[in-house]
Structures are given as structure tokens and as C-alpha cells.
Amino acid sequence: MDAKKEIEVLVRAKYPILYITSWEERRVEQAVRDVALGLNRQMHTWSVTQGMQPAVRRASGPVKASSLPGELEALAQIHESAEFTVFLLKDFHPYMKDTRVVRLLRDLAARLRGKAQTLILLSPQLTLPTELEKDVTVLEYPLPERDDIETQLTDVITAMVDTPSVDMSLTDELRESIVRSAQGLTADEIESALARSLVEERKLTVDKIIEEKKQIVRKTGMLEFYPSSSSMKDVGGHDLLKDWLEKRSKSFTDAARDFGIPYPKGILIIGVQGCGKSLVAKAVSSAYGLPMLKMDVGRIFGSLVGQSEQNMRRAISIAESLSPCILWIDELEKGFAGMNGGVSDSGTTARVFSTFLTWMQEKTKPVFLIATGNNVAQLPPELMRKGRFDEIFFVDLPDTKEREEIFSIHLKKRKRDPKKFKIGELASITDGFSGAEIEQLVVGALNAAFFQDREVTFKDIKFEADNQVPLSRMMSEDIAELREWARLRARPSATYGEG
Ligand SMILES: Nc1ncnc2c1ncn2[C@@H]1O[C@H](COP(=O)(O)OP(=O)(O)OP(=O)(O)O)[C@@H](O)[C@H]1O
Numbered sequence: 001m002d003a004k005k006e007i008e009v010l011v012r013a014k015y016p017i018l019y020i021t022s023w024e025e026r027r028v029e030q031a032v033r034d035v036a037l038g039l040n041r042q043m044h045t046w047s048v049t050q051g052m053q054p055a056v057r058r059a060s061g062p063v064k065a066s067s068l069p070g071e072l073e074a075l076a077q078i079h080e081s082a083e084f085t086v087f088l089l090k091d092f093h094p095y096m097k098d099t100r101v102v103r104l105l106r107d108l109a110a111r112l113r114g115k116a117q118t119l120i121l122l123s124p125q126l127t128l129p130t131e132l133e134k135d136v137t138v139l140e141y142p143l144p145e146r147d148d149i150e151t152q153l154t155d156v157i158t159a160m161v162d163t164p165s166v167d168m169s170l171t172d173e174l175r176e177s178i179v180r181s182a183q184g185l186t187a188d189e190i191e192s193a194l195a196r197s198l199v200e201e202r203k204l205t206v207d208k209i210i211e212e213k214k215q216i217v218r219k220t221g222m223l224e225f226y227p228s229s230s231s232m233k234d235v236g237g238h239d240l241l242k243d244w245l246e247k248r249s250k251s252f253t254d255a256a257r258d259f260g261i262p263y264p265k266g267i268l269i270i271g272v273q274g275c276g277k278s279l280v281a282k283a284v285s286s287a288y289g290l291p292m293l294k295m296d297v298g299r300i301f302g303s304l305v306g307q308s309e310q311n312m313r314r315a316i317s318i319a320e321s322l323s324p325c326i327l328w329i330d331e332l333e334k335g336f337a338g339m340n341g342g343v344s345d346s347g348t349t350a351r352v353f354s355t356f357l358t359w360m361q362e363k364t365k366p367v368f369l370i371a372t373g374n375n376v377a378q379l380p381p382e383l384m385r386k387g388r389f390d391e392i393f394f395v396d397l398p399d400t401k402e403r404e405e406i407f408s409i410h411l412k413k414r415k416r417d418p419k420k421f422k423i424g425e426l427a428s429i430t431d432g433f434s435g436a437e438i439e440q441l442v443v444g445a446l447n448a449a450f451f452q453d454r455e456v457t458f459k460d461i462k463f464e465a466d467n468q469v470p471l472s473r474m475m476s477e478d479i480a481e482l483r484e485w486a487r488l489r490a491r492p493s494a495t496y497g498e499g
């Protein structure tokens with residue numbers, strides 16, 4: 001049911017107090033006004049700066065000056081008002097801590113019940129004392145949906161179409177992508193983004209809308225917009241993982257929904273250091289053409305008790321409002337460390353973690369989660385249960401053929417022709433090297449050659465390889481343990497995996 005309709009039903013059904021959460025005062029006020037008008041009710045709005053507008057003529061007499069604090073006066077006026085009214089109180093949440101306010105609201109609930117009088121609290125956050133839980137009906141006013149955005153865009157075009165200095169023509173494709181990318185913004189934000197686009201570009205563009213979204217993400221501090229810097233072509237090996245991802249690249253479209261495919265939930269990538277876990281995560285964003293958000297789990301844990309859970313919920317809701325998108329949590333185990341060890345932080349980690357798990361299980365919005373990590377001992381087992389991730393992949397050291405590919409990728413990246421470097425031989429002498437280490441061999445060789453004012457050769461890379469011990473040799477026990485863990489729980493990312 002759409003939110004305006006729901007307000008109308010609740011007002012008509014004489015619910016005494018509604019609590020609407022939304023950032024969009026203007027839009028909600030307009031909706032409430034429409035509802036009031038349609039039901040032939042008077043409407044009064046209140047805010048701390050404006051007071052009651054228009055002032056209420058009390059049933060017991062005319063408006064009189066009051067010595068009460070504003071918020072109490074407002075409630076007193078509602079108490080004494082006549083029927084067939086709707087009151088909209090803006091940003092009333094700070095006063096909900098006051099016991100007198102809470103008591104008055106409870107009295108009001110009893111008084112208004114069954115009467116054609118409704119009190120609506122509107123604020124961006126939900127602050128509801130336990131005492132009021134049974135008296136107040138909470139509803140969340142959703143951000144503009146597709147149709148609303150379409151209408152808004154059409155209005156802008158109609159208003160501006162005759163302005164000679166701007167080009168208001170839109171291809172169907174551009175129109176569609178503007179509407180899609182504007183989802184998750186408030187009506188005011190959409191208006192600003194469109195206006196900004198017209199001022200700066202003299203036409204409507206998607207870029208400015210994306211800019212606006214970046215703003216929102218920046219303000220939160222827990223999430224970061226991650227530019228899609230690498231593509232799947234930059235990833236050597238991992239054929240099974242790449243294939244799995246590619247097969248789902250169309251699963252975020254409407255056509256996939258019609259076909260009966262649910263949104264992919266996400267994957268967990270576990271594996272040996274420097275073997276491309278983070279690289280794959282970054283490449284997914286460009287492969288899917290979706291924006292990517294990176295979550296900083298460390299920052300979720302605020303300093304105040306109880307704040308961490310709220311932070312997590314907020315981060316989740318921002319990610320959802322930006323959907324379809326990719327949410328990347330790097331080094332997952334660091335964020336949720338201590339979950340197994342029972343480190344005492346009065347259960348905050350556990351609660352935040354459970355908020356997160358519940359969301360993973362129940363999320364319906366297309367937020368594709370990519371979690372990466374390499375210390376499985378610290379990962380809570382609940383995370384691995386079926387239904388949380390679509391798949392758990394294990395990323396091992398590259399085998400000979402994969403190493404060839406990785407050499408080739410990093411040589412090409414530095415504008416060298418791999419054919420001139422005997423990469424077959426390089427691959428065979430670099431058993432145990434990770435992708436990151438192979439990249440370092442190439443970079444090291446380039447540096448050495450450049451220092452001697454000559455072009456880099458096969459020999460330079462071989463020299464680097466001969467003089468370096470790969471990390472995996474020192475960590476063979478850890479890697480063996482990791483493989484054993486993965487053998488039972490994860491899917492290999494590549495066909496060969498070893499050697
Ligand atoms: N399979 C690969 N193909 C191409 N390059 C690779 C590959 N693996 C690693 N690299 C190179 O090494 C760099 C570091 O790898 P990445 O950060 O993805 O490793 P990781 O698995 O996330 O390691 P960590 O566990 O330390 O976080 C990459 O940016 C890339 O340049």
C-alpha cells in the first residue's frame with residue numbers, strides 16, 4: 001500500500017497518534033495535507049520555531065498567550081481542540097525524553113482514540129519511549145519511488161522546456177538511467193541534483209545524481225564510495241569464481257525478476273594473502289555496472305553504548321537506499337574479531353553482528369554483499385550457515401597456468417609485451433608466489449632496469465624471483481590449515497588451485 005493511502009486509512013480509522021519517520025518534511029506535509037483535505041479535516045502544523053500554525057481556537061475559548069514551554073503548550077492546545085482536526089508536529093522527538101511530555105501524550109492517546117482527531121509526529125528518527133509503544137502507530141514514509149521520480153522529472157522538463165539556454169531533450173535510455181539512479185534520494189535532493197545538472201551542464205545528466213549520492217555516503221563516515229578501478233580482465237586465474245560472478249551479472253535487472261530469479265545475496269571470499277580477494281571485489285563493481293560501497297566495520301563501533309547498533313542499521317539502510325549496489329566488507333574478521341574469544345565489550349560486538357546477520361538473512365533489496373577475509377579462525381561459524389551467502393569461495397595460491405596469466409596482466413599493465421618475457425619459464429620458477437608478489441617482481445624488475453637506463457628484460461624478472469622467498473614458504477602451516485578448513489566449507493575459486 002502506498003504511504004499516503006496508509007496515512008489516510010489510519011486517520012479515517014481514528015488512530016490517535018501516528019509517528020512518521022522521514023527526512024522529507026515537505027513531501028510528508030503535502031501528503032498529510034492532501035489526506036486532511038480529502039477527509040474534510042482542518043490541519044495544523046507545529047514546529048519549535050513556528051509554533052502552532054494556524055493557531056488553534058480552543059473549544060473552551062479563544063487563543064490566549066501561554067506561559068507553558070512550547071512543546072507542552074502544543075499538546076495542551078491539542079487536548080482542548082475541537083474534532084475534525086489533524087495535527088502535524090515536526091521534530092518533536094527531542095521532547096520525548098521529558099516525562100511530562102510522555103504523560104501528556106498518553107493522556108492524549110486515550111482522549112483522541114475513537115475521535116476524528118489525529119496527532120501525527122514527524123521526524124527523521126524514531127525515539128519512542130516504552131510507555132508510548134502501545135499508543136503510537138509508527139510508519140516509515142518511503143523515499144520517492146520510480147513513479148514519483150518519473151513525475152518529478154517530467155515536471156522539471158515541462159517547466160524548463162522552453163528555456164533556450166538548456167537542452168531538455170532526453171533519450172529513453174538516459175531518462176531510464178536518471179530515474180534509476182535517483183532512487184534512494186529525497187525529493188529535495190533529486191530537485192537539487194537536476195538543477196545542478198542544468199546549471200553546470202546545460203542539460204540533464206546522471207553524473208550529478210551520482211554526485212548527490214556520494215555526498216550522502218560521505219556524511220555517514222561508515223561507508224565509502226569505491227570507484228570501480230579494476231575490471232575482471234585485471235584478475236588472473238580464479239576461473240570458477242569469475243564464471244560464477246559472470247553468470248549472475250544480469251540477475252539485477254527487472255527481466256531477471258520477471259524470469260523468477262531472486263536477487264543474488266552475496267559471496268564470502270576467503271583465502272591466502274595477496275591472491276586477489278580484494279581485487280576481485282573491486283572488479284565485480286565494474287563487471288556488474290553497479291556502484292560499490294565499502295563498509296568500514298571499525299567505524300561502526302561508535303564510542304557510545306548502543307550507538308554501534310544504530311550505526312550498523314543506518315549503514316545498512318543507506319546501502320539499501322542506494323540499491324542496486326554492491327556492499328564490500330574487506331577483512332571481515334577484523335571487524336567482528338572477538339566474537340568467538342568472548343572478549344568483553346558488554347556484548348556490543350555480538351549485538352551488532354546479530355543485526356548484520358539478520359539483515360543478511362532477510363534482506364530483500366538488491367544489495368550484493370562481498371565479504372573478504374583471510375583469518376577463518378576468527379570468523380564466527382554463524383556467518384557460514386546456509387542462506388547467508390550464496391557461496392563461499394576459497395582463493396588459493398595461483399598454479400603455473402594462473403601465474404602465467406598474472407605475469408601477463410602485470411606486464412601489459414606496464415605497457416610491455418608479455419611475449420618478450422618467456423612467461424612460461426617465469427611461471428615455472430615462481431611456485432608459491434602470490435599474485436601480489438608476482439606484481440612486485442615485475443615492479444622490482446622495472447625499477448632495476450630503469451635505474452640502469454635500459455629496457456627491462458626476462459632476466460631482470462628472473463633475478464628478482466631468484467632472490468625472493470615467497471611468504472607462503474614461511475606460512476606453509478597456516479596455509480595448510482586454511483586449505484583444510486576450506487576443503488570442507490568452501491568452493492575453490494579456480495579449477496586447479498594447487499601446484
Ligand atoms: N589473481 C591475480 N591477478 C592479478 N593480479 C593479482 C592477483 N592477485 C593479486 N594480484 C595483485 O596483487 C594486488 C594485491 O592483491 P589483493 O589486495 O587483491 O589481495 P588479497 O587477497 O585481498 O590480500 P589480503 O588477504 O592481504 O587482503 C592486487 O591489487 C593485484 O595487483
Ligand SMILES: [Mg+2]
Pocket residue numbers: 277278279330331372
Ligand atoms: Mg585484501
